[in-house]
Amino acid sequence: MQTVYLAEGSLARIPQIFQQLGAVRTFLVVDEVAYNLSGAAAQLRQFLPPDAITLFSGFEPNPKIEDVQRGVAKCRAADPDLVLALGGGTAIDLAKMIASMSRHEESPRDIVLNGISLSQGTLPLVAIPTTAGTGSESTHFAVVYVDGQKYSVADPCLLPCVAVVDPELTYSVPPRMTAATGLDAFCQAIESIWAVGATDESVAYATSAATLAFEHLPAAVNAPTPESRHAMSLASHLAGKAINISKTTLPHAISYAITADYGIPHGAAVATTLSSVLAYNFGVSKSDCADERGTTHVRQRLLLILDILKAATVEQACHQIEAFVSSLGCNPTLASAGIQTDESLRVLASRVNPARLSNNPRMASQEELFSLLQGRKTVSTGSRRDIVPTKATAG
Numbered sequence: 056m057q058t059v060y061l062a063e064g065s066l067a068r069i070p071q072i073f074q075q076l077g078a079v080r081t082f083l084v085v086d087e088v089a090y091n092l093s094g095a096a097a098q099l100r101q102f103l104p105p106d107a108i109t110l111f112s113g114f115e116p117n118p119k120i121e122d123v124q125r126g127v128a129k130c131r132a133a134d135p136d137l138v139l140a141l142g143g144g145t146a147i148d149l150a151k152m153i154a155s156m157s158r159h160e161e162s163p164r165d166i167v168l169n170g171i172s173l174s175q176g177t178l179p180l181v182a183i184p185t186t187a188g189t190g191s192e193s194t195h196f197a198v199v200y201v202d203g204q205k206y207s208v209a210d211p212c213l214l215p216c217v218a219v220v221d222p223e224l225t226y227s228v229p230p231r232m233t234a235a236t237g238l239d240a241f242c243q244a245i246e247s248i249w250a251v252g253a254t255d256e257s258v259a260y261a262t263s264a265a266t267l268a269f270e271h272l273p274a275a276v277n278a279p280t281p282e283s284r285h286a287m288s289l290a291s292h293l294a295g296k297a298i299n300i301s302k303t304t305l306p307h308a309i310s311y312a313i314t315a316d317y318g319i320p321h322g323a324a325v326a327t328t329l330s331s332v333l334a335y336n337f338g339v340s341k342s343d344c345a346d347e348r349g350t351t352h353v354r355q356r357l358l359l360i361l362d363i364l365k366a367a368t369v370e371q372a373c374h375q376i377e378a379f380v381s382s383l384g385c386n387p388t389l390a391s392a393g394i395q396t397d398e399s400l401r402v403l404a405s406r407v408n409p410a411r412l413s414n415n416p417r418m419a420s421q422e423e424l425f426s427l428l429q430g431r432k433t434v435s436t437g438s439r440r441d442i443v444p445t446k447a448t449a450g
């Protein structure tokens with residue numbers, strides 16, 4: 056079970072949290088820019104005696120195994136009572152791996168490459184997000200790159216025991232980063248609704264998250280208010296809780312190569328294919344349905360997304376998504392991002408992560424992926440009336 060403090064000023068709870076956990080010595084994993092800009096550094100210095108802190112920073116976006124190894128060595132030497140993570144997804148994911156892998160004899164590289172279970176558990180981990188995006192503070196997995204290859208480490212012990220979500224820490228995040236991280240939360244929520252791994256519980260989290268982000272992200276980017284920042288912190292946290300159960304799907308699976316090859320930030324990269332995949336998934340049929348609950352069930356979930364987007368048809372829903380992404384100053388399609396030659400699209404299609412693909416409700420061949428990436432929105436069932444499930448078509 057995780058304890059969550061989500062409110063303006065909740066960072067001030069740190070002394071109380073330390074007391075409850077009986078912690079004195081801290082291993083602090085921080086994104087230094089966020090640490091200083093957010094005002095967290097100044098606040099934490101009041102609470103924590105400097106000689107009780109070991110600071111770990113100096114890593115690049117997207118966690119690398121070398122950073123985990125460096126962190127594990129430093130953490131073992133410091134022998135802390137707890138690990139405190141402060142930053143975006145990279146800092147929190149690194150902290151998850153450092154807190155658990157420092158308790159394991161095997162090297163981080165071996166643990167990741169050989170899928171060694173984290174049976175020795177973890178040091179207590181407190182996560183403090185400074186972006187409203189990944190929701191990493193509420194998931195039990197962490198992303199790490201080994202020799203340029205992306206891996207996802209999953210273990211129940213990776214879920215931080217405490218999450219401190221203080222929207223005030225996001226006030227200084229610039230518009231472009233607010234857009235990209237907020238889009239990550241929005242896409243995670245939308246994908247979570249249609250995911251094969253979705254449950255009623257995850258769909259409830261995801262529906263709230265997507266609704267909040269759709270309503271408040273444009274303001275958080277273009278004219279931020281405390282209200283829009285709060286809504287996005289909550290959306291991000293709930294989207295994290297949703298994918299913690301359901302995991303992500305096709306737009307995420309495609310996005311990693313887009314980020315690696317074209318340098319488009321994670322959330323913005325995911326958003327470039329979201330409307331195409333929505334249209335594609337609406338065309339689900341008995342022969343290509345990956346969800347054993349059947350096509351009627353999948354369509355019911357997709358109708359929820361139409362409700363969130365206030366759209367009557369699939370075409371309208373796709374249009375709504377693209378207008379939403381554009382309003383944030385991001386590219387709503389691959390073509391608008393300048394990725395449109397057949398050759399580059401075929402390369403992208405060939406690099407899709409199969410594990411994430413299998414969680415998409417409609418299966419896709421390489422050829423189907425290629426035409427989806429071309430932006431061809433071929434849906435067999437266009438209007439809401441057509442897709443409302445009936446008893447006769449159940450399953």
Ligand SMILES: [Zn+2]
Nearest residue numbers: 189239243321
């Ligand atoms: Zn994501």
